Amino acid sequence: MSTIRTEGLTCTYGSGAAAVHALRGVDLQAAPGELLVVRGRSGSGKSTLLHALGGLVRPTSGTVHLDGTDLTALGEAELLRVRREQIAYVFQTFGLLPVLSAAENVEVPLRLLELDPAQREARVAAAIDAVGLTRHAAQRPDELSGGQQQRVAIARALATRPQVLLADEPTGQLDSQNALSVVGLLLELAHEHGVTTVVTTHDPAVADRADRVVELRSGVLAAAARA
Numbered sequence: 001m002s003t004i005r006t007e008g009l010t011c012t013y014g015s016g017a018a019a020v021h022a023l024r025g026v027d028l029q030a031a032p033g034e035l036l037v038v039r040g041r042s043g044s045g046k047s048t049l050l051h052a053l054g055g056l057v058r059p060t061s062g063t064v065h066l067d068g069t070d071l072t073a074l075g076e077a078e079l080l081r082v083r084r085e086q087i088a089y090v091f092q093t094f095g096l097l098p099v100l101s102a103a104e105n106v107e108v109p110l111r112l113l114e115l116d117p118a119q120r121e122a123r124v125a126a127a128i129d130a131v132g133l134t135r136h137a138a139q140r141p142d143e144l145s146g147g148q149q150q151r152v153a154i155a156r157a158l159a160t161r162p163q164v165l166l167a168d169e170p171t172g173q174l175d176s177q178n179a180l181s182v183v184g185l186l187l188e189l190a191h192e193h194g195v196t197t198v199v200t201t202h203d204p205a206v207a208d209r210a211d212r213v214v215e216l217r218s219g220v221l222a223a224a225a226r227a
């Protein structure tokens, strides 16, 4: 159960006249078991924020704390360990390996953790079950619908038992019914497993399902878009 918190998070790409100020002094906190939605137009800085939260982008200034650890102060090796063990991602494009079955895809990140084969198998089965795909475990991504593929990606993220789940436009490629179903699943999993979940979207219907919504405008965090 972890809290993720940013203070004065600033990310600038490039320098001089070509500088792009993607994030400008963002103060944000997400609590254990909470699904926080970050809304914003294209280019408002949502992906940059998610990448900074996950330690994929080093901010220009400001801090990102995962509980007591400042990710921005860690060396590369230590940051990689935190990312592997505590943070998981879900992407708009699912990111599944086409030649592997759903279950094999879920197993991939577990190979980087120190687990024996029986533990890995149990975790894969539990994660596939949690997203309601047990009957489809042996199918490859191209044999599954878009909504099912995103469920596999969510199972893959969950199987590592992360403290924090970061989902970048996870419903961007889905029709509205599948989008609501996937965000409903993320909400249920956040509440049930106490995972701190941050989701970016520009879809108001997805944002409506969240525990809390904040909005980015040109890299600045605006007041909550709704209560």
Ligand SMILES: Nc1ncnc2c1ncn2[C@@H]1O[C@H](COP(=O)(O)OP(=O)(O)OP(=O)(O)O)[C@@H](O)[C@H]1O
Pocket (backbone or CB within 6 Å): 013, 014, 020, 021, 022, 040, 041, 042, 043, 044, 045, 046, 047, 048, 049
């Ligand atoms: N690697 C990069 N180098 C230079 N500029 C970048 C880079 N990544 C993002 N930007 C710029 O930073 C700003 C914020 O981009 P970001 O991708 O974070 O926004 P976004 O809200 O996620 O957009 P979208 O919804 O289109 O994905 C944009 O102006 C973008 O062009």
